[in-house]
Amino acid sequence: MCPEQSSNPRRESGDERRIAIAKAARALIIEKGLEGLRTRDIAERVGINIATLHYHVPSKEALVALVAESLRADFKAQALRHPRADQPGLLQLRIEFNEFREIVAEMPELIGVLSELVDRARRDASIADIILPMQAFWTSQFADIFRTGIADGSMRRSIDPEAAAVAVTAALSDCWRPHRRNQLDAVMAELERAFSASPVSQG
Amino acid sequence: MCPEQSSNPRRESGDERRIAIAKAARALIIEKGLEGLRTRDIAERVGINIATLHYHVPSKEALVALVAESLRADFKAQALRHPRADQPGLLQLRIEFNEFREIVAEMPELIGVLSELVDRARRDASIADIILPMQAFWTSQFADIFRTGIADGSMRRSIDPEAAAVAVTAALSDCWRPHRRNQLDAVMAELERAFSASPVSQG
Amino acid sequence: MCPEQSSNPRRESGDERRIAIAKAARALIIEKGLEGLRTRDIAERVGINIATLHYHVPSKEALVALVAESLRADFKAQALRHPRADQPGLLQLRIEFNEFREIVAEMPELIGVLSELVDRARRDASIADIILPMQAFWTSQFADIFRTGIADGSMRRSIDPEAAAVAVTAALSDCWRPHRRNQLDAVMAELERAFSASPVSQG
Amino acid sequence: MCPEQSSNPRRESGDERRIAIAKAARALIIEKGLEGLRTRDIAERVGINIATLHYHVPSKEALVALVAESLRADFKAQALRHPRADQPGLLQLRIEFNEFREIVAEMPELIGVLSELVDRARRDASIADIILPMQAFWTSQFADIFRTGIADGSMRRSIDPEAAAVAVTAALSDCWRPHRRNQLDAVMAELERAFSASPVSQG
DNA sequence: AATGAATGAGAGTTCATTCAT
DNA sequence: AATGAATGAACTCTCATTCAT
Numbered sequence: 142m143c144p145e146q147s148s149n150p151r152r153e154s155g156d157e158r159r160i161a162i163a164k165a166a167r168a169l170i171i172e173k174g175l176e177g178l179r180t181r182d183i184a185e186r187v188g189i190n191i192a193t194l195h196y197h198v199p200s201k202e203a204l205v206a207l208v209a210e211s212l213r214a215d216f217k218a219q220a221l222r223h224p225r226a227d228q229p230g231l232l233q234l235r236i237e238f239n240e241f242r243e244i245v246a247e248m249p250e251l252i253g254v255l256s257e258l259v260d261r262a263r264r265d266a267s268i269a270d271i272i273l274p275m276q277a278f279w280t281s282q283f284a285d286i287f288r289t290g291i292a293d294g295s296m297r298r299s300i301d302p303e304a305a306a307v308a309v310t311a312a313l314s315d316c317w318r319p320h321r322r323n324q325l326d327a328v329m330a331e332l333e334r335a336f337s338a339s340p341v342s343q344g
Numbered sequence: 345m346c347p348e349q350s351s352n353p354r355r356e357s358g359d360e361r362r363i364a365i366a367k368a369a370r371a372l373i374i375e376k377g378l379e380g381l382r383t384r385d386i387a388e389r390v391g392i393n394i395a396t397l398h399y400h401v402p403s404k405e406a407l408v409a410l411v412a413e414s415l416r417a418d419f420k421a422q423a424l425r426h427p428r429a430d431q432p433g434l435l436q437l438r439i440e441f442n443e444f445r446e447i448v449a450e451m452p453e454l455i456g457v458l459s460e461l462v463d464r465a466r467r468d469a470s471i472a473d474i475i476l477p478m479q480a481f482w483t484s485q486f487a488d489i490f491r492t493g494i495a496d497g498s499m500r501r502s503i504d505p506e507a508a509a510v511a512v513t514a515a516l517s518d519c520w521r522p523h524r525r526n527q528l529d530a531v532m533a534e535l536e537r538a539f540s541a542s543p544v545s546q547g
Numbered sequence: 548m549c550p551e552q553s554s555n556p557r558r559e560s561g562d563e564r565r566i567a568i569a570k571a572a573r574a575l576i577i578e579k580g581l582e583g584l585r586t587r588d589i590a591e592r593v594g595i596n597i598a599t600l601h602y603h604v605p606s607k608e609a610l611v612a613l614v615a616e617s618l619r620a621d622f623k624a625q626a627l628r629h630p631r632a633d634q635p636g637l638l639q640l641r642i643e644f645n646e647f648r649e650i651v652a653e654m655p656e657l658i659g660v661l662s663e664l665v666d667r668a669r670r671d672a673s674i675a676d677i678i679l680p681m682q683a684f685w686t687s688q689f690a691d692i693f694r695t696g697i698a699d700g701s702m703r704r705s706i707d708p709e710a711a712a713v714a715v716t717a718a719l720s721d722c723w724r725p726h727r728r729n730q731l732d733a734v735m736a737e738l739e740r741a742f743s744a745s746p747v748s749q750g
Numbered sequence: 751m752c753p754e755q756s757s758n759p760r761r762e763s764g765d766e767r768r769i770a771i772a773k774a775a776r777a778l779i780i781e782k783g784l785e786g787l788r789t790r791d792i793a794e795r796v797g798i799n800i801a802t803l804h805y806h807v808p809s810k811e812a813l814v815a816l817v818a819e820s821l822r823a824d825f826k827a828q829a830l831r832h833p834r835a836d837q838p839g840l841l842q843l844r845i846e847f848n849e850f851r852e853i854v855a856e857m858p859e860l861i862g863v864l865s866e867l868v869d870r871a872r873r874d875a876s877i878a879d880i881i882l883p884m885q886a887f888w889t890s891q892f893a894d895i896f897r898t899g900i901a902d903g904s905m906r907r908s909i910d911p912e913a914a915a916v917a918v919t920a921a922l923s924d925c926w927r928p929h930r931r932n933q934l935d936a937v938m939a940e941l942e943r944a945f946s947a948s949p950v951s952q953g
Numbered sequence: 954a955a956t957g958a959a960t961g962a963g964a965g966t967t968c969a970t971t972c973a974t
Numbered sequence: 975a976a977t978g979a980a981t982g983a984a985c986t987c988t989c990a991t992t993c994a995t
Contacts (some may be wrong), residue, residue, distance in 0.1 A: 152958055152994070174467055176379025180986065190960050195987065197958085260463065263521065264377055274521065297537070304534035307527055308515040315514030318466065320476065324510055331507035334500070335538035358975085393977045400975090404969065480959060524958080557977055558973070580873055582785025592912055600969080603979085605963065606973065666869065671929065677981050679929065702836065703943070710940035713933055717924030718917040724872065730916055737913035740906070741944035764954085789990060799956045801992080808956090810990065 158197045159186050163211040166204060170249040175257040180204070202267065209258055209271040215251055216275060219244055220282070230290020231337055237286060238329045241313055245325070253318040280306045287336065296336050305336060362398045364390050366414035369407060374453040378460040405470060412461055412474040416453055419478060422447060433493020434540055440489060441532045444516055448528070455520040458499065461538070473506065483509045498540050508539060564603045567593050569617035572610060577656040581663040586610065608673060613678040615664055621657055622681060625650055626688070636696020637743055643692060644735045647719055651731070658723040686712045693742065702742050711742060767806045770796050772820040775813060780859040784866040811876060818867055818880040824860055825884060828853055829891070839899020840946055846895060847938045850922055854934070861926040889915045896945065906947050914945060941943065 153161070165186040170178055180201060184194040198204045223240050225233040244251055259276060262269035283306035290296030309332055316325040368389040374383055383404060387397040401407045426443050428436040447454055462479060465472035486509035493499030512535055519528040559567070571592040575584055586607055590600040604610045629646050631639040650657055665682060668675035689712035696702030715738055722731040774795040778787055786878055789810060793803040807813045832849050834842040868885060868908040871878035892915035899905030918941055 151363050155957075158958085162353070174379070174463070176377075177467075179984090181984090189958095189985090190387060190479065192961075192988080193959050196960095199987090201986065257463070260377070260460075263523075273380075281447050299537050301530055301534045304527060304530035305538075307524065308511065308538075311514045311518030312511040314511065314518070318462075320466075321510065324507060327504055327507035331504045331511060334502050335508075335511075361975090382967090392975095395978080396976050398970065399977095402970095424957085561978075564979085576872075580785070580869070582783075583873075587963090595979095597965090598982075599980050601966065602981095605857070605966095663869070666866075668787070669929075688960090705943050707936055707940045710933060710936035711944075713924065713930065713937050714917065714921040714940060714944075717920045721916065721923070724868075726872075727916065730913060733910055733913035734916050737910045737917060740908050741914075741917075750854030767954090788988090789982095798954095800990090801957080802955050802989065805956095 142199070149231075149313050155197060158189070158193075159207065159224075160211070162194065162198060162204070163207050166208050167211070167254050170208065170254050170257055171181075175205070175261055178205075190287065205258070205261070205265075206267060207270060208254065209268060212251060212255055212258070213271060213275050215248060216255075216279075219248075225286075229293050230286050230288075231295035231333070233286045233289060234283075234296075234333060234336065237283065241329075242325070245317060252314060256314055256317070276310070280310050282306075283309050290338075295338055296333040297338050299338055359424050360402060361390070361392070362410060363414070365397065365401060365407070366410050369411050370414070370453050370457050373411070373420075373457050373460055378408075378464055405468075407467075408461070408464070409470055409474060411457065412471060415454065415458055415461070416474060416478050418451060419458075419482075422451075428489075432496050432497035433489050433491075434536070436489045436492060437499075437536060437539065440486065441536075444532075445528070448520060448525075455517060459517055459520065479513070483513050485509075491541065493541075497541055499541050501541070503539055511535075513543040563604060564593070564595070565613065565618060566600075566617070568600065568604060568610070569613050572614050573617070573656050573660050575616065576660050576663055581611070581667055584611075598738065611671075612673060612677060614660065615674060618657060618661055618664070621654060621680050622661075622685075625654075630634050631692075635699050635701040636692050636694075637701035637739070639692045639695060640689075640702075640739060640742065643689065643746070644739075647735075648731070651723060651728075658720060662720055662723070682716070685715070686716050688712075696744075701744055703744050706742055714738075764806060767796070767798070768816060769820070770935070771803065771813070772816050773885055775817050776820070776859050776863050777865050779817070783868060784814070784870055791796065796881045811874075814870070814874075815876060815880060817863065819878060821860065821864055821867070822880060823886050824857060825864075825888075828857075834895075837896050837903040838902050839897075840904035840942070842898060843892075843905075843942060843945065848944075851934070851937075854926060854931075861923060865923055865926070885919070889919050891915075892918050899945065899947075904947055905945050909945055917941075 153333075162183060166178065167185050169182055169186065171204055173179075173182075180194055181191050183204070184191045187194070198207055219240065223236055225236050228236070253263040255272070255275070258268055258272045264274045280303075287296060287300050287302035287305050291298055291302070312332060313325075313327055315321055316328050365386060368386045369381065372385055372389065376382075376385075384394050385399060386407070387394045391396070401410055422443065426439055428439050431439070436453050458475070458478070461471055461475045465475045482505075487505040488498060490503050490505035490508050494501055494503055494505070515531055515535060516528075518524055568589060571589050572584065575588055575592065579585075580590075582709055584607075587597050589610070590597045593600070604613055626647065629642055631642050634642070661678070661681070664674055664678045668678045686709075690708040693702060693706050693708035693711050697704055697706055697708070718734055718738060719731075721727055722734050771792060775787065775790045778795065782788075782791075789803060792813070793800045796803070796916055807816055832845055834845050834866050837845070838925065864881070864884070867877055867881045871881045889912075894910040896905060896909050896911035896914050900907055900909055900911070921937055921941060922934075923936050924930055
């Protein structure tokens with residue numbers, strides 16, 4: 142929230158600056174959208190000159206790629222925090238949902254920036270190269286869970302793992318949007334019921 | 345000879361021009377994205393001068409609102425073509441899916457422009473005023489269907505109508521994107537199974 | 548000299564503006580060199596906004612091409628003023644020299660701008676396409692004169708017309724430079740002697 | 751082991767660095783022109799940091815002066831290699847032409863950089879101070895030759911030594927340009943005929 | 954002697970908008 | 975209703991130069 146919070150020394154190493162630039166860019170993408178992103182705003186928020194920004198990140202295209210990369214790094218790091226091996230599929234789904242809740246809570250901009258980049262990936266191949274594999278990876282994680290759940294009997298046998306995974310990631314992405322945020326829990330609960338095997342609860 | 349020749353006459357009534365402008369703008373939004381939309385490109389495509397465009401649509405903000413309005417008009421028109429009263433909920437869901445397939449086939453840009461505007465609505469209140477009600481209307485249609493289906497027994501009783509409706513619209517919107525288009529049918533089929541009452545198919 | 552001499556109305560036709568832009572650009576190239584040419588300086592001298600300049604001439608590359616074109620137009624116009632058909636070669640050479648003196652007097656910047664563009668033509672194909680033919684045309688005019696002079700006996704028989712033409716145009720171009728200007732007449736006189744047939748004056 | 755290894759050591763004496771910088775600058779002036787010369791490109795080619803370059807050569811103006819100086823040094827060295835005292839003027843002219851051919855062959859960039867600097871000298875007094883004397887020296891060498899040739903009867907008596915020298919240096923400079931290079935021999939031959947006394951060959 | 958980081962000034966270009974006709 | 979010309983504000987990017995180490 143407070144852009145000048147960090148010590149902000151006159152001189153920092155290149156890596157630190159690049160990280161700070163990516164962070165500022167992500168915040169600004171959330172505020173103004175990717176199309177409203179201005180290099181001068183980023184520089185100002187980082188506390189450096191516009192020319193210094195270009196020293197660290199040579200072009201706006203490279204800047205967006207940097208943001209995409211930083212997104213991927215966070216995403217992977219998050220994915221590694223919750224091992225779910227050897228657990229029933231339905232439980233794994235719940236774990237994954239909790240993980241998503243954590244992401245929304247701890248890095249509220251991650252999903253938002255991601256969906257901006259997904260949009261741009263449609264028209265920008267260099268973004269697509271970074272973003273689409275991420276999206277595919279996320280989807281494939283859910284597909285794996287569905288396959289596990291079908292096999293261990295915790296999920297409905299008729300599930301099409303790939304199609305279900307698409308539906309789930311789409312729903313989660315959509316619920317990230319502020320006007321949907323309050324429906325996140327209800328949607329997650331509905332998705333659990335939709336894929337759960339338990340015919341009992343359906344009476 | 346015929347004064348109403350539609351092939352780009354020098355002078356057209358204001359309404360005709362505004363419709364042509366909205367149409368050109370929608371096509372360009374699909375091509376270049378909302379952030380890549382340029383008033384000059386629209387004018388060129390319509391075949392008028394940039395100043396003439398501003399005569400008909402006073403500002404870019406008004407232009408985007410015009411696009412949103414034209415979207416709403418098409419959306420409502422489409423919604424009225426398929427009466428579904430007095431049919432089982434599950435069948436209504438299928439009808440709605442078919443309707444979506446028609447939209448994708450006949451007006452492939454409608455959903456794309458809509459999702460661009462939904463994104464922008466987050467940061468632009470004047471767009472939100474037009475777009476969010478549309479989205480809400482679309483979602484509420486699905487919620488109604490789910491309520492009907494629960495009541496008539498064609499759908500799973502445990503459905504949360506609002507949450508399910510959000511999941512469905514999110515999945516459909518996501519499948520509109522080119523790289524998901526080929527998964528549309530599979531996702532629709534999966535959604536039908538997910539909300540259908542039939543315990544038989546689940547063993 | 549006085550940049551604001553002309554009436555400088557608020558609005559002019561595109562052609563008039565383009566001519567004024569080319570004129571201002573030529574003057575500035577003489578003052579600051581082609582590498583010191585700034586679009587903002589041109590706009591200021593013409594009395595228009597920088598964006599207006601870009602309205603008339605879309606890019607700096609196009610601007611330099613415009614200057615090259617304007618040079619060619621002036622050059623051709625000048626070439627047509629002095630018919631030399633049916634005269635002895637040596638006399639034609641004198642006429643050509645007088646013509647050059649007129650150019651230096653009336654359009655002192657023409658040769659200077661030309662030689663700047665010749666330099667740039669070495670590294671810029673789009674300039675080369677316009678400038679090199681001009682230079683070739685100028686050289687070929689002298690070669691023709693030498694051929695005539697050899698045939699009619701007014702010039703030395705051993706002349707290599709092409710080589711002599713190169714030497715003459717090089718010498719004239721060089722003498723255009725301010726620090727050589729005062730030697731122009733002496734050099735021209737020397738060139739006349741160098742190619743004249745009259746062995747008497749040498750004997 | 752050998753501390754004076756010339757293959758780009760980390761630390762070199764100031765003079766060596768300055769020589770390397772001048773050499774790199776000359777090559778880059780040929781490639782991109784004086785207006786396309788960038789200090790960063792020079793540093794990169796020398797293999798040093800941009801700040802290090804500024805340590806050795808404090809400003810770009812000083813850099814261009816350094817190039818001019820290095821040009822003068824090479825020029826003088828070349829001039830001393832061919833003594834022509836006590837020979838007929840026409841033969842001296844041929845020797846001088848051969849010398850020019852050697853320069854073009856051995857240091858092809860020397861004339862090119864020189865003519866770039868001559869252009870700039872028009873607008874830059876500090877360059878003019880170095881370059882114009884060089885040019886004057888070169889011209890005066892030819893003027894001396896012409897005076898000798900007139901005196902010893904090997905050249906046409908009507909020659910104006912100064913004017914002829916200007917014409918010759920201009921022609922040679924012009925023929926240095928790539929698109930004229932193939933005409934160099936023909937132009938030199940023509941110049942020899944133009945100043946030779948031999949009326950016999952004109953027969 | 955050398956360097957990574959930083960910077961002010963300024964470059965060309967773009968764009969929605971307005972003016973005069 | 976239409977248009978060519980004009981514009982202010984803002985954009986990304988470049989470059990010679992300087993600072994701290």
